Amino acid sequence: MTFTFQSEDLKRDSSKKMSLQHLFPLAVGEDMKTADTKKASWVLDHEKENTRSICLLEQKRKVVSSSIDVPPARKSSEELDMDKVTAAMVLTSLSTSPLVRSPPVRPNEGLSGSWKEGGCVPSSTGSSGYWSWGAPSDQSNPSTPSPPLSADSFKPFRSPAQPDDGFDEAEAGNLLFDEPIPRKRKNSMKVMFKCLWKNCGKVLSTAAGIQKHIRTIHLGVFNGVLATPPVTIPGSAKFTPNGSSFSISWQSPPVTFTGIPVSPTHHHPVGTGEQRQHAHTVLSSPPRGTVSLRKPRGEGKKCRKVYGMENRDMWCTACRWKKACQRFID
C-alpha cells in the first residue's frame, strides 16, 4: 500500500482520470482493506482550494469505500436494468404458468452516440459499460458476479440485429402483466396473452383483453388507464451492487398500462378513490396555443445522474459548472 500520488493527480484534468482509475483498483487489490481507507485522505490534505478539497476529499473517500465493499463493481447499467426485469419476469412466470418466457425487453444498445465534447473518453469494455470502474476484466478481480438469474441469460437475444422495430405497446405492455406467446409477430403467429394470476390461466388474444380481465376479474376494478412504472416485485429489489452504478436507459414506452401494482397475493379492496382518467396522452398537442411557459426539463439523465456525485470528475464541464449539460443534450 503506499500508492503515492501527489496532489497534482487529484487536480482535475485529464491526467487525474487515469490515475484514479488505475490507482484505485490497484490499491484495493493490495491491502487497502486494512482500515487504510482513511489513509486515502492523504496528500489530498494540502490542496489549494480548501473548500473544494474538502469536497474532493469526501468524494475520494466515497469512491474508495465503494470500490472496497463492492469487489466486482462490475455490472453495467444495462445489466442492472435487465436484472430487475428478468427477476420480475422470472418471478412472475414462476408464480404460475410454465408457459413461455422470452423477455420483451429491448435495451437500445449504447446511447445514441453523443459523446463528443472531447471530455473524457470512456471507451471501455463493450457496448454497455463505458469506463468500467474496477478493472474491466482479467486479474485482480477473482470473484465474478455471475448473478443468480442474470442478463447473461438473454444477452444473446439482444443482438444489435434489428435496429428499430418490435417493441411497441404490445411488448411494452405485456411486460407489465402478462405473457405474450413470443416469436416475432412476423410469422403469422398470433400473439396471445396469458393471465398469470394466482390460479388463473386465462388466455386472451389482446393486451386490452387480459388487461380488462385482470382488472375486472382479479382486481374488481374497471376503468380507465392508469400508468405505472415497471413492475415492482416485492422481493426483487435485492441485488444491487450498491455504490456507483449508473444506468443508461432506453426510452420508456409511450403509454404503459397495467393492472395496478398489487402484489401477487390476492386481495382486492382498491380504494377506488381516484382514477387517473386523463392519462396524459403523448399523442398530440391539441392546444398549441401557449408555447408552454414550462420548461420541461429535458428527459434523459445528465452527467450528474449518470455518473453520480462520486464521479463528478467525469461529468462534462457544463455539468460541473452546474450549467446545461452539453454531453447529454436533449
Place this chain on the structure above:
DNA sequence: AATGCCGGGGA
C-alpha cells in the same frame, strides 16, 4: 430528496 441549470460572483 434529488436533479438540472440560470444567474451571479470571484479569480
Place this chain on the structure above:
DNA sequence: TCCCCGGCATT
C-alpha cells in the same frame, strides 16, 4: 474566461 455555487423549478 474558467470555475463555482445559491437558489429555484422540476421531478
